[in-house]
Amino acid sequence: MSDAVRKIIHIDMDAFYASVEQRDDPSLRGRPVVVAWRGARSVVCAASYEARKFGVRSAMPAVRAERLCPDAVFVPPDFVRYKAVSRQVREIFLRHTDLVEPLSLDEAYLDATAPKIESPSATATAQAIRAQIREETRLTASAGVAPNKFIAKIASDWNKPDGLFVVKPAQVEAFLTPLPVGKIPGVGKVMQGKLQALGIATVGDLRAHPLEELQARFGSFGAALYRRARGIDERPVQPDQPVQQISAEDTFERDLPLGEFDDAIRRLAEKTWLSTRKTERVGRTVVLKLKTAQFRILTRSHTPETPPASLQEFTEIALALRERVDLPPSTRYRLVGVGLGNFRERDEVVEQAGVFGE
Structure with missing residues (x-):
């Protein structure tokens, strides 16, 4: 269709x-x-x-x-x-x-x-x-x-x-023409700033820029911006798509060393935890995502024997994952994200806990 x-x-x-x-x-x-x-x-x-x-x-x-x-x-x-x-x-x-x-x-x-x-x-x-x-x-x-x-x-x-x-x-x-570009999914404050620097404030402004230019500046996301500006979205409605990972991330106003964004991790952990309460399934793997000032992306993850049972437990695991980052202390980071993945049906998790608890 x-x-x-x-x-x-x-x-x-x-x-x-x-x-x-x-x-x-x-x-x-x-x-x-x-x-x-x-x-x-x-x-x-x-x-x-x-x-x-x-x-x-x-x-x-x-x-x-x-x-x-x-x-x-x-x-x-x-x-x-x-x-x-x-x-x-x-x-x-x-x-x-x-x-x-x-x-x-x-x-x-x-x-x-x-x-x-x-x-x-x-x-x-x-x-x-x-x-x-x-x-x-x-x-x-x-x-x-x-x-x-x-x-x-x-x-x-x-x-x-x-x-x-x-x-x-x-x-x-x-x-679409008069809408602010912030209405496009994935266009947050940082991306809005980058588009504003190009004179792009509305979807109509965005539509005036060719595909080649947007791809050169923003890669695959540039192609997505080009399609959305024209109202193109070919994604079908997909019933019964089980959630795979729920996460939240934040780009810092200035690049920070690893030890200076505890509060950001705690805030993102709570935001993610609240989002996971919206699904019937249970996440088992805690993920910490970092992006360096040089745009290198690294992730660290941990799957405890039993799924995190509280926000406090989830947050503590996310904070502890920093210890597994082996880059030099002088490294600066521009983005941090916290996620929960490896989702399973609640009954399946309970059964597994029963087996391993015997």
């Missing part, structure tokens, strides 16, 4: 964790809710829309969220409850199409090109799904409908919360 005729829906639950908390505890409704553990190194898992008005965002340090919104109600995350609601939502998706690709507990791609329930359009399918989510879970979801995954994901954020936005094939170029 060609990319041009696909009908892709991206569904994104609105402030999911915070909304579940507000649904289940009436005293939280209408109040700024921050889902996070308290503590100097904790990060925000989710923020209600009342909290977002104060600038609180997910992945923000919890102490900063507290400064921005002193009246916020902090609620510790309950991933067991969130996963139960996520399964409910996924069952609704599967009534309409078998082509469902979950990205996390609160979002998924659906291919509605040939829906199981007869529908006049993908837009009508998205409306039906949102209505069923509201009726059966008492939560709201936003949806984007487009010819491919890249545009559908951007569109789902357009009318949040509780919104629907449709980008038809003939509208793709006009839709």
Whole structure:
């Protein structure tokens, strides 16, 4: 099936964790809710829309969220409850199409090109799904409908919360042209700075640069930028794709020696750990990724006998992996990443633990 005729829906639950908390505890409704553990190194898992008005965002340090919104109600995350609601939502998706690709507990791609329930359009399918989510879970979801995954994901954020936005094939170029390049996946602050130095601020600006120039400057990512600027995304919706690795990384403002980014490792470890709570599977291998000032990439990993059972254990392993970096002490690093990989089904991990524990 060609990319041009696909009908892709991206569904994104609105402030999911915070909304579940507000649904289940009436005293939280209408109040700024921050889902996070308290503590100097904790990060925000989710923020209600009342909290977002104060600038609180997910992945923000919890102490900063507290400064921005002193009246916020902090609620510790309950991933067991969130996963139960996520399964409910996924069952609704599967009534309409078998082509469902979950990205996390609160979002998924659906291919509605040939829906199981007869529908006049993908837009009508998205409306039906949102209505069923509201009726059966008492939560709201936003949806984007487009010819491919890249545009559908951007569109789902357009009318949040509780919104629907449709980008038809003939509208793709006009839709993308004014968007900031930061909307393109993989374009973070560092890459935005590099593009800004070339006079590229919008997707329209990016489209004016030839493929050869972008590849020469950014390698394979340059080719990806060229395709996204033209709204090209040929990735199919892939159901039942088991997660292989979850990670987070950060590029430093200045190159640092190995002993000077403990806090960054701790912060990235918590961000990764929270992301792993969104999957039913269990990760076994802790990975530390480093990039030197000379752009040399090295990784160190460790697979303990039993999977890391807590954020503290995960973080301690990530920090300890620095001891296995054998470069000279004078080496400076521009990037660090922390990941968890080698995922297995939870039942499989329990069975293995039982065998080795005998």
